[in-house]
Amino acid sequence: MVQHLNGGITRDVVGPQKRSALSWSLKMTPVPVLGKFRPIVGQCCQQCTPDSLSRHYKNFGQSPSLGFHNILCVDETHTRYRGWLVRRICCMLFVSGCKVYPSPVNTRQERACESNRVREVLAADPKAPEGGDSQGQLKTISSFSPIINTCISPVFLRCVGWAVMKMFDSVFGSIQVNLNHFVALHRASEEGSLLVYVYVRQSIMDSVLISLVLFCNNLRVPYTICPVQIYNSFLRSILQKIGVILLPPSAATEQDAEMDNLYAPVVTSLIRELLHEGQALSVGVSAESGQGGQWLARIRQLIKEESVPDISLVPVGISYDCVPEMHTQVGCLFRWLLSLLWRKPEGIVRIHLAQPFSLKEMYASGRCRVVEWRPLQDLLLPVILNESTESEFGQRKISWLLPSHSASETTEPTHQETELSIAIAAHLIFSATSCMAVMSTNLLSSLLLYRHRKGASMSVLCRDVAWLTEELLFRNKDVGFGGSLTEVVHYSLALLAPHLIIAAVPLRQDPLIVPRPTLAATLHFDLQAQIVTHTFILEAVGACAVSAMLYEIAGSGVSSKMRPDSADGDEVKGDMEFDVVLCQSELTEKALQLCHLLPPGFRPPCQSSQSFALDAIDSLVRCGILIMEEVQRDNPICDFWRREGALTWTPTDELYQSDSDCEEEDSCSYKISQPNHCPDMLFFLCNMLAGRLRVLCWTTTFLDHLHTPLPEAHFVPQLCFHLCETANKKKQYYESCSQEAAHAAVGTLIDLGVLMEERCEGGVFLGVTPLFQLAENRQKLHCFISQYLYN
Incomplete structure (x- = not known):
């Protein structure tokens, strides 16, 4: 094709x-x-980083003649030689000709031990040797020596690069990269900018693809943060020679590693030393579990301490036709490689590297504001418990996006610093997801x-x-x-x-x-x-708001042809009745309440919730689902002049503006369009968020069986089992059974004040708060969420 x-x-x-x-x-x-x-x-945010946008504007995406390139398609034209033999070893010659930036270790471990951060932790540790000399400190952190001594060996990098290209040639049909984006990266690299590549975790291959793409385009191969534990010593030794920062062998997961007193200060000092050496980094973030945000917080802390002048963040969007499985253990890995001999390559990978932007500009300029961030329970609890008809204004604070580990640092960051780190992580998740291309399998x-x-x-x-x-x-x-x-x-x-x-x-x-x-x-x-849901998120939120309004009208007895009060997915009986008038203010309020429940990555963090809700309703008008119906009055709504004859303007100092901010104070009304395709389109958009909303509904029913707090490690597996059991009973809606959806639901209920975290010696326990131990309040929560499900 x-x-x-x-x-x-x-x-x-x-x-x-x-x-x-x-x-x-x-x-x-x-x-x-x-x-x-x-x-x-992939252009950076105009509101948060306007200087970076204008700085790289002429070098980003402005050269259409470059187009896309398949990095797996290597022939003799990519080498300096020609001939019959060259055509058979062209991949080896190409890899040998790629530019490599070596990274010697030298005295990195001594420099890491001399940092104030490590010294403070060692001084507070009763097991540390007395005297505090450098030799005693080196002995104390000897278990982290392999991590600190991670390096990039040119010989190993070229050999592994050739092997990875041959392996990917048997896995993927092609790996497409946008060459238009590399012009800005080369310029930033020549200017001496420290680049940190941020991607959304999908597969263990994500970081390998990023390193391979940069290696093939003569850019510095980054040090990669590996979130997966690898126990095999042979595989660990190879990865540590090509810049992969692994977890300690004693920790099974990132959460376990963070609980070690020395881990956070040691890796923070390691990042500082790597940035001082001019190295690049590659960090993966997860919107469901929140992992990865702590690495961005450490980098921002180094900039605040002036240990590092500034860094340039590069969101990376990776799109797969199909995500292949890859094993980390040597035995499984060899069997998987052997299976590639008789397997045909399938699937395409599309990689977009977004425009670099300054992290210091983003947080130091004050444009990325967090002053309006409020706990989710303050925003929605009054509405859920029927204490108020309107939700409070403000941004939802996502506490679980930046995991807090009290054992990792001697000094806790301030409340504002934590919220700023969360805002940066949420912004990067949205940016990396926004520059992903939609593949044909995504669409189908x-x-x-x-x-x-x-x-x-x-x-x-x-x-x-x-x-x-x-x-x-x-x-x-x-x-x-x-x-x-x-x-x-x-x-x-x-x-x-x-x-x-x-x-x-x-x-x-x-x-x-x-x-x-x-x-x-x-x-x-x-x-x-x-990724399709992410693209249509405005329309999906607006459609669910319309569904909630129709649900409310059906509950009031206006129409007898609406669906019953159920979140179980019962089919609608009879014909749907759409001949109703929906008030703009009430419709916007429903959309505002729903956008507070969205997981991170769907909504731009720099846009206010009110503006997002207004744009969601406007998007339904643009796509023809809603038709504006003007109420008869002396002055029409479309008239910009007040009855007194004065023209009103929006305030110039308001950062969060949208086209909907120019509306009159008088609310208008909408009717649902009557063409035959409109109901199908409305339900198609509602279904995009139905799976995530259904997880929240089923999780509230799971709380009915939770009598005592459970360890966090046991809570999510039991919840997943409950979700699978519920889906099996209904024989449908299995999309609400994923572990990622369960993690996101637990995080939302914690922010909402339904679940509480209790930290004990045995770990973190999750239990129901006293307010929602009442079955009546859990039923109210269930009804509030289920109103957005049209069936």
């Missing part, structure tokens, strides 16, 4: 030329492409999960793929596929085939595609569809 944009200006090879056993020949129109160039994605998975759960014919899928692709391009979202419509759909179905039932009738050339109603298939579709 090859995509030409208007005369071949950009040529993007997006899929291997192969066909599966199942084939059909339907004449469909090609996928539409809007404009002359692809959307420019969202259609099968949110629109065609019971299956659809091939022609219907082709029609919906063309429509959804056009909607994505209109929203300035890059897509990682191209070619004719049937080729795109056929290629996606070939990758998703293990999770599909394809029924081909002999007398019919239009086969039926049905998603398998199993846990593994549904979780796979849900993982693939998340």
Whole structure:
């Protein structure tokens, strides 16, 4: 599949030329492409970092002739030599010619021991040797010596780079990188900027792909923070020679490592030394578990202490057609590598490296404000408990996005510093997710999960793929596929085939595609569809707000054809009645309450909740679901003049503004559009958030069986078991059973004041707060969340 944009200006090879056993020949129109160039994605925030935006603007995404490049496609033109032998060893010659920046260890361990941070912890440790000499300190932190002495060996890096390229050539069809983004990175590197690459954790291959892409483009290979424990000593020794910072052998997870008194000061000192040496870093963050944010907090603390002048953050968006499994143990790894010998490569990877921006500018300028951040229970509890009809204004404070470990640091950061670190982590999660391209499997998975759960014919899928692709391009979202419509759909179905039932009738050339109603298939579709949900988050929030209003109207007895009061997913009986008028203020209030429940990464943190809720309602007007209905009055709403004749303006010092801020104080009303496609579109958008909302509903029912506090390590597995049991009883909605969704639900209920954390000697215990030990309050919480589920 090859995509030409208007005369071949950009040529993007997006899929291997192969066909599966199942084939059909339907004449469909090609996928539409809007404009002359692809959307420019990855620009830094105009509000938080305007100086960085203008600094790299001329060098970022402004060279359309570069286009995309497959780093696995290496031939003799990538070397300095030509000939028959060169064509057979061109990959080896290319790797040997790539620029490598060596990183000697020298006296790094001594310098790390001399830091005030490590000395304070050793002085407070009763087990530390008396006298406090350097030799005694070195002996105390000897268990961290392999971590501190992590280095980048040019010989090992070239050998591993060649092996990884050969391995990926057997795993992926291609690895596409946007060459337009490397111009700004090369300029920042030449200027001496310290680069820190931040990505959202999806697979253990994420960091390997980033290092390989930078290595092939002659940029400094970063030191990578590995969140996975690797016990094999042979594999650990190799990884530590190519810049991989591993966990201590005594810690099974990052949480266990953070509980060690010496771990945090040692790794913070290590980061300081690496940045002093001019090295780059690669950090992965997780929106569900919150892991990774502590590394960004350490870097910001070093800048605040003036140990490091400044760093440039580079969000990295990695999109997979299908995420392959990769094992970290040597035995499993060798068996997996052996299986590649008879396995055909499948799937595409698209990598976008976003525009670099200054971390110091982001937090020191005061543009990234956290003064309006408030606990979630202050924002929503009065509404949930029927003590107020309107939620409080302010931003939701996500406490679990930056795990707090009292045993790691001698001095606790201030409340404002913690909130600022959380805001930076949330901003980077949103930025990295925003620059991800939508792959063909992402698009098809969202259609099968949110629109065609019971299956659809091939022609219907082709029609919906063309429509959804056009909607994505209109929203300035890059897509990682191209070619004719049937080729795109056929290629996606070939990758998703293990999770599909394809029924081909002999007398019919239009086969039926049905998603398998199993846990593994549904979780796979849900993982693939998340990037589409992120793109349509405004419309999804607005649609759920409309569903909540219809739920309220049905409860008042206005219509008898609405769904019953249930979050279990019962099908709607009878015809849906849409001939109702929805008040703008009430609709916006419903959207505002829902956006407080969204996990991090979906909503831009620098935008106020009020502005986001208003934009969510406006988005439904733009896509034709809602129609504004003006109330008869002396002066129309569209009249900008007051009755007194004075023109009003919005305040110039207000940072959080949107197009909706220019509305009159008098509220207007909306009616739901009546075309035939509108109900399907409304339910399609509602389904995008239904899985996450259903997890919260099922978690509240799990609290009915929780009589005593449970250890945090046992709470989430038991919750996942309850979610799976509930889904098995209903034989559907398996997307609400993932461990990531359970983590996010637990974090939300902690912020909401439903669950409380109790720190004891045995660890952290989770229990129900006294307020929600009452069954009546848990029922109110259940009803509040279930109102956003249309079925």
